[in-house]
Amino acid sequence: MSTPARVPSVHRRALITWIAVYPTITVVLGLLGPAIAPLPLVLRTLILTAIVVPVAAYVLIPLLMKANAALTRR
Template sequence: MSTNTSATNTSAAAPSIHRRAVITWLAVYPTITAVLGLLGPTTAHLPLLLRTLILTVIVVPIAAYVLIPLLMKANAAVARR
């Protein structure tokens, strides 16, 4: 019988839902602000739904694949202290 202790350790070290919400906000808000600042004038003439689509196509992958994992690692480092 083999137990998977790494999964147990990972779930035990997971941040609270409130901390995850803050981490997500820290990734999403500045990214949205930067993308809107860069693309806002270029996309201002487009319909709202198309502007939102363009914004989310850029922001979601950056936040999900780059920023949130980095912030989660930083959170884990701080929690270990």
């Protein structure tokens, strides 16, 4: 029977979140930046977060947490 993985420290979770969010924001801004540039800031932010938050929360952070757990078990 395997032991459950320990929850990473708040500092490591913050780093994992940043590693997921920063490149995602960079890619989305690189792809959509010129197209959404004329829009008001609030609308640009809404569009950006509507894409970045689900990608980070449902795809990237879980993958990075699994990778962290695998590295921690070593």
